[in-house]
Amino acid sequence: MNPTSDTDLIYLDYNATTPIDPRVAESMMPYLTRWYGNPSSNHAQGQATRRAIDGARSQAADFLGASVSGMVWTSGGSESNNHALLGAARLAGRGSRIITSAVEHPAIAEVCRHLESEGYAVTTVPVDGVGRVDPDDIRRAVTGDTALISVMHANNEVGTIQPIADIAAIGRDHGIPVHADCAQSVGKIPVTLDALGADLLSVAGHKLYGPKGVGLLCMRDGVKIPNLMYGADHELGRRPGTENILGIVGLGTACALAQEDLEDEIRRLTALRDRIETGLLEAYPAARVHGDRTPGGRLPNTLSIGFPGCRAAEILAHLDSVAISAGAACHGAGEIGSAVLRAMGVEPQHAMGTVRISVGRMTSAEELDRAVPAIVRAVRQAGSA
Amino acid sequence: MNPTSDTDLIYLDYNATTPIDPRVAESMMPYLTRWYGNPSSNHAQGQATRRAIDGARSQAADFLGASVSGMVWTSGGSESNNHALLGAARLAGRGSRIITSAVEHPAIAEVCRHLESEGYAVTTVPVDGVGRVDPDDIRRAVTGDTALISVMHANNEVGTIQPIADIAAIGRDHGIPVHADCAQSVGKIPVTLDALGADLLSVAGHKLYGPKGVGLLCMRDGVKIPNLMYGADHELGRRPGTENILGIVGLGTACALAQEDLEDEIRRLTALRDRIETGLLEAYPAARVHGDRTPGGRLPNTLSIGFPGCRAAEILAHLDSVAISAGAACHGAGEIGSAVLRAMGVEPQHAMGTVRISVGRMTSAEELDRAVPAIVRAVRQAGSA
Numbered sequence: 178m179n180p181t182s183d184t185d186l187i188y189l190d191y192n193a194t195t196p197i198d199p200r201v202a203e204s205m206m207p208y209l210t211r212w213y214g215n216p217s218s219n220h221a222q223g224q225a226t227r228r229a230i231d232g233a234r235s236q237a238a239d240f241l242g243a244s245v246s247g248m249v250w251t252s253g254g255s256e257s258n259n260h261a262l263l264g265a266a267r268l269a270g271r272g273s274r275i276i277t278s279a280v281e282h283p284a285i286a287e288v289c290r291h292l293e294s295e296g297y298a299v300t301t302v303p304v305d306g307v308g309r310v311d312p313d314d315i316r317r318a319v320t321g322d323t324a325l326i327s328v329m330h331a332n333n334e335v336g337t338i339q340p341i342a343d344i345a346a347i348g349r350d351h352g353i354p355v356h357a358d359c360a361q362s363v364g365k366i367p368v369t370l371d372a373l374g375a376d377l378l379s380v381a382g383h384k385l386y387g388p389k390g391v392g393l394l395c396m397r398d399g400v401k402i403p404n405l406m407y408g409a410d411h412e413l414g415r416r417p418g419t420e421n422i423l424g425i426v427g428l429g430t431a432c433a434l435a436q437e438d439l440e441d442e443i444r445r446l447t448a449l450r451d452r453i454e455t456g457l458l459e460a461y462p463a464a465r466v467h468g469d470r471t472p473g474g475r476l477p478n479t480l481s482i483g484f485p486g487c488r489a490a491e492i493l494a495h496l497d498s499v500a501i502s503a504g505a506a507c508h509g510a511g512e513i514g515s516a517v518l519r520a521m522g523v524e525p526q527h528a529m530g531t532v533r534i535s536v537g538r539m540t541s542a543e544e545l546d547r548a549v550p551a552i553v554r555a556v557r558q559a560g561s562a
Numbered sequence: 563m564n565p566t567s568d569t570d571l572i573y574l575d576y577n578a579t580t581p582i583d584p585r586v587a588e589s590m591m592p593y594l595t596r597w598y599g600n601p602s603s604n605h606a607q608g609q610a611t612r613r614a615i616d617g618a619r620s621q622a623a624d625f626l627g628a629s630v631s632g633m634v635w636t637s638g639g640s641e642s643n644n645h646a647l648l649g650a651a652r653l654a655g656r657g658s659r660i661i662t663s664a665v666e667h668p669a670i671a672e673v674c675r676h677l678e679s680e681g682y683a684v685t686t687v688p689v690d691g692v693g694r695v696d697p698d699d700i701r702r703a704v705t706g707d708t709a710l711i712s713v714m715h716a717n718n719e720v721g722t723i724q725p726i727a728d729i730a731a732i733g734r735d736h737g738i739p740v741h742a743d744c745a746q747s748v749g750k751i752p753v754t755l756d757a758l759g760a761d762l763l764s765v766a767g768h769k770l771y772g773p774k775g776v777g778l779l780c781m782r783d784g785v786k787i788p789n790l791m792y793g794a795d796h797e798l799g800r801r802p803g804t805e806n807i808l809g810i811v812g813l814g815t816a817c818a819l820a821q822e823d824l825e826d827e828i829r830r831l832t833a834l835r836d837r838i839e840t841g842l843l844e845a846y847p848a849a850r851v852h853g854d855r856t857p858g859g860r861l862p863n864t865l866s867i868g869f870p871g872c873r874a875a876e877i878l879a880h881l882d883s884v885a886i887s888a889g890a891a892c893h894g895a896g897e898i899g900s901a902v903l904r905a906m907g908v909e910p911q912h913a914m915g916t917v918r919i920s921v922g923r924m925t926s927a928e929e930l931d932r933a934v935p936a937i938v939r940a941v942r943q944a945g946s947a
Contacts, residue, residue, distance in 0.1 A: 186606050193608075194600040194804060202594045209587045209594075209773075215579040219878060220885035221571050223578075252637030252775065255803035259791040284793035284802055291792045383804055388594075390637065390775060390806020405791070406644040407676045408669035417669055418640035419579060419768055421775020423808065493604060500605035 187544045187551075189453075190500045191384075191537030192333050192361060192479060197427065198386035198538065204430040205388070208422045216420050217411070226422050233429025240432035241378060241395050242369030249415050250425050253392040254360040254381030255284040256405065260394050260416075261356045261377045262288045262327060264402035266297050269324030274298040276318045276326045278310045279520035282333055285358055286516075298322070307469040308337035308521045316347050326355045330362035330373065334517045334533055335468030336479030338366065345374030354400055360384050360392075364435035365476050366443065376400045382424060386538060387431035391424030442538070447477040449536045449545060454480050456549035461556060465527050467518060476535075483523070483531035484556045491559035492532055492552070499548045501534045530559075572929045572936075574838075575885045576769075576863060576922030577718055577746060582812065583771035583923065589815040590773070593807045601805050602796070611807050618814025625817035626763060626780050627754030634800050635810050638777040639745040639766030640669040641790065645779050645801075646741045646762045647673045647712055649787035651682050654709030659683040661703045661711045663695045664905035667718055670743055671901075683707070692854040693722035693906045701732050711740045715747035715758065719902045719918055720853030721864030723751065730759030739785055745769050745777075749820040750861050751828065761785045767809060771923060772816035776809030827923070832862040834921045834930060839865050841934035846941060850912050852903060861920075868908070868916035869941045876944035877917055877937075884933045884940075886919045915944075 188196070208229060214222025216230055230250075238245045251257045262285065266273060277289055279301050289299045302314040310328055319326075326348050331338045341357045348355035356377040359368050363378075364385040370378065376397045383389040396402065408417025435442075457480075458464055467481040468474070484492065489503030518528040534552075536545070573581070593614060599607025601615055615635075623630045636642045647670065651658060662674055664686050674684045687699040695713055704711075711733050716723045726742045733740035741762040744753050748763075749770040755763065761782045768774040781787065793802025820827075842865075843849055852866040853859070869877065874888030903913040919937075921930070 188607060190600070190603060190605065190607070193603050194598060196598040197594060199595070205594065209582060209590065210584070213579060213581040214885070215575070215768075218575060218578050218885065218887060220575065220887075221882075222573060222575070222885055252641070252806065253803040255793040256637070256791060259793070259802075282793075283795075287792040287794070287802070291789075381804070383600075388806075388808055389804050390809050404676075406641060407672040408640040408644070408667075409672070410668075417644075417672070418638040419766070419774050421637065421773075421809070423773055424775050424806070497606075500599070500603065500607055502603060502605075 185498060187499045187548050189534045189536055189540065189548060190502050191540075192533060192535035193502055194383045194389065195386045195537055196539060197388055198431065198434060200434060201387055201427045201430045205423050205427045208426050216422070217409075226420070229422060229426050230420055233425045236429040236433045237393055240436045241380070242371050243395050244398055246413060247396040247398055249394040249396065249412050250420060251392045251394050251416060252390055252421070253383070254358065254379050257379035257381075257392045257394040258284040258358055259288055260405040261379065261402060262292065262325065263405060265325035265354060265356070266292050268401065268403050269322070271296045272298065273322045273324040274300060274320055276300045276302065276315060276323055278328045278339070279303050280308055280332050280517045281327070281329050282358060282360065285327055285329065304520050306522055307474065308332055308335045308467070308517065309469055310339050310344070312340050312343040312347060315344050319347065319351050319353065323351070323353050326353055327358070329358040330368065331366065331476050332468070332517060333361045334515055335481040335521070336475035337469045338362070338473070338475060341373045341375055348376070349374070361476065364431075364439070365446070365478055367439065370395065370397055377402070382428040382431060385428070385431045385435055387428040388424050391421055391428045393428065443477050446536055449540055449542060450478055450480055452542060453534060453536070453545045453549060454482070456545065457482055457552060460549065460553040467521065467523060467531065478536045480534040481531060482534065483527040484560070485526050485530055487530045487556060487559035489530055489532050492530065492555045495555035495558040496551060499551050501532050501552070503532055570883060572884045572933045574919045574921055574925065574933060575887050576925075577918060577920035578887055579768045579774065580771045580922055581924060582773055583816065583819060585819060586772055586812045586815045590808050590812045593811050601807070602794075611805070614807060614811050615805055618810045621814040621818045622778055625821045626765070627756050628780050629783050631798060632781040632783055634779045634781065634797050635805060636777045636779050636801060637775055637806070638768070639743065639764050642764035642766075642777045642779040643669040643743055644673055645790040646764065646787060647677065647710065648790060650710035650739060650741070651677050653786065653788050654707070656681045657683065658707045658709040659685060659705055661685045661687065661700060661708055663713045663724070664688050665693055665717050665902045666712070666714050667743060667745065670712055670714065689905050691907055692859065693717055693720045693852070693902065694854055695724050695729070697725050697728040697732060700729050704732065704736050704738065708736070708738050711738055712743070714743040715753065716751065716861050717853070717902060718746045719900060720866040720906070721860035722854045723747070723858070723860060726758045726760055733761070734759070746861065749816075749824075750831070750863055752824065755780065755782055762787070767813040767816060770813070770816045770820055772813040773809050776806055776813045778813065828862050831921055834925055834927065835863055835865055837927060838919060838921070838930045838934060839867070841930065842867060842937060845934065845938040852906065852908060852916065863921045865919040866916060867919065868912040869945070870911050870915055872915045872941060872944035874915055874917050877915065877940045880940035880943040881936060884936050886917050886937070888917055
């Protein structure tokens with residue numbers, strides 16, 4: 178049942194990616210072996226896959242509190258983010274502005290950097306010591322030429338949750354669409370269009386116990402964003418290409434599963450995360466926890482913890498039995514230091530020994546009780562290296 | 563073993579999409595159930611998926627006669643085409659020109675249409691009565707501002723194979739990169755960078771017994787194309803997003819399988835296609851076959867056949883037991899008529915009753931012998947409707 182039990186590894190890197198939930202895998206199997214028709218075909222094979230996509234779209238729309246017509250299947254969170262940012266910018270025209278934060282994932286930050294090279298303006302608002310954006314900074318950044326405000330819902334490294342509802346209200350006041358990269362938040366805390374108030378949400382399947390290579394751009398009804406790609410009329414003309422049946426069915430199931438017991442899961446994850454946090458701080462009192470530790474201030478599953486006097490890469494090198502990460506998986510921040518921690522003003526001696534520990538659906542308390550001494554041992558070895 | 567045997571349907575719509583080969587599905591299974599790490603992670607889970615991607619990349623590069631560094635995994639043929647065309651055009655700058663043909667898939671034709679709306683020039687060269695581009699027309703179309711020549715390798719509706727090597731030579735003479743959409747040709751006829759001489763090839767997994775939602779943009783070493791999307795440094799910085807492990811592993815296996823017995827398979831498919839073509843023409847002598855019927859002139863698996871006096875949609879409506887298509891699956895051409903047939907100068911009375919029959923790896927002679935009378939019966943019913 179537990180995919181992680183196949184290896185000796187204690188997997189505590191759920192923010193990098195999640196295992197595919199066995200129930201997700203099971204729902205995909207018929208489309209791996211039996212139903213393969215092109216959903217645009219009218220025969221029985223095509224109708225079967227068309228129904229599967231429609232069903233998954235309903236599951237995702239239910240989960241995100243959106244209309245089915247507002248769900249665009251993409252190849253993942255990066256495509257969703259590119260679609261939203263490049264689209265909004267190009268719609269508003271060269272010279273228009275994107276407002277974003279200093280702690281975004283590269284799939285936002287690098288798109289902004291590219292837009293700057295194309296002649297667009299980008300305003301990057303700072304974060305405070307716990308990694309939080311001040312909505313007033315967003316409000317002050319708004320100009321008449323602002324095409325989009327894009328702020329992540331929760332940070333991938335430290336877990337800090339941004340005040341998206343407040344930011345979305347600012348967007349509404351000024352008639353500016355608001356996008357939230359929800360790749361890390363979805364499935365860990367409530368994410369709906371109404372709760373966030375945003376106009377565009379990005380979702381990545383592989384952070385939600387679904388497969389890699391599939392995602393969603395969730396659009397509020399009436400929001401107009403030009404295409405990122407052109408071709409045949411799939412996805413109501415918004416995203417061409419024969420649909421990724423396996424990925425779509427898997428992400429649909431993943432959405433339904435995440436919706437089922439979200440409140441219970443939040444409590445369970447919080448307890449697990451607090452257990453390892455407490456264990457590590459007891460064993461290593463000089464360690465420092467990054468991010469917003471107030472209740473509801475960060476993702477329930479995420480612990481960013483810095484061990485002064487050693488380097489994260491060294492800790493990982495001494496840690497064979499536990500999978501955690503130095504910074505984020507997508508961009509090895511071990512040596513040059515995390516841009517997120519830097520933006521938070523964390524001093525280099527606290528940043529350089531920082532590791533990210535993220536628990537998830539398959540994590541057990543027993544695993545954590547084995548992980549704590551292993552991590553402490555690795556920190557000691559790294560410190561004396 | 564044969565996925566099509568799960569339904570009563572005789573599946574003759576391989577150009578719309580192929581079943582996933584059971585050997586492809588089997589190769590994907592470990593990544594559905596056991597190995598899920600983020601390939602950017604350094605721990606054992608990440609290393610396992612990284613090795614899987616590297617292995618698949620080698621399989622694809624071997625198959626296409628390209629270097630591993632020239633293979634960019636995409637979300638499918640449409641993304642590969644968009645990447646090549648939008649990239650080449652944007653690199654050359656607004657006002658530059660794309661030369662293409664009149665029989666391209668919407669994933670090329672609609673990109674060109676969009677580029678025209680952005681201020682780029684597009685020259686569309688015609689085809690002859692069998693759907694073939696004359697390389698001299700390409701040569702005459704070349705201007706000093708041409709950014710890219712993009713011609714499909716083989717047509718999805720009629721199967722006609724284009725003289726890509728001759729077109730590529732023209733590109734080389736003028737220092738213009740040449741792109742070939744190989745979505746339909748790959749796995750059906752030899753497709754390598756050297757044989758075609760082109761600089762950029764698009765491949766779609768789901769036409770090659772691989773999964774949907776994965777493809778390749780194969781780039782000759784030294785060809786520079788800007789990104790379609792921005793983000794973290796995946797794919798040597800050319801395509802962001804956590805890799806679609808399942809899709810990539812599946813497409814790698816599909817490439818290896820297609821390479822194994824291509825020459826034998828071409829002979830087998832040709833015999834099957836000729837069998838159904840002969841059967842239908844014997845039963846319905848007024849039918850007309852479209853495309854280049856000279857040896858090697860069209861895809862070995864494809865039959866485009868017009869039944870005068872009836873409409874393709876009517877034929878399909880009377881045909882429950884056999885999956886074929888009216889025009890192409892991706893864009894229901896049944897009622898408005900096929901743009902490909904129109905470009906070939908096929909008169910409306912021959913075009914409107916045209917269906918596409920495409921055989922494949924799982925097709926047997928016995929299936930065709932049952933399909934012929936079923937199709938003939940449906941044509942008669944449609945004709946008398």
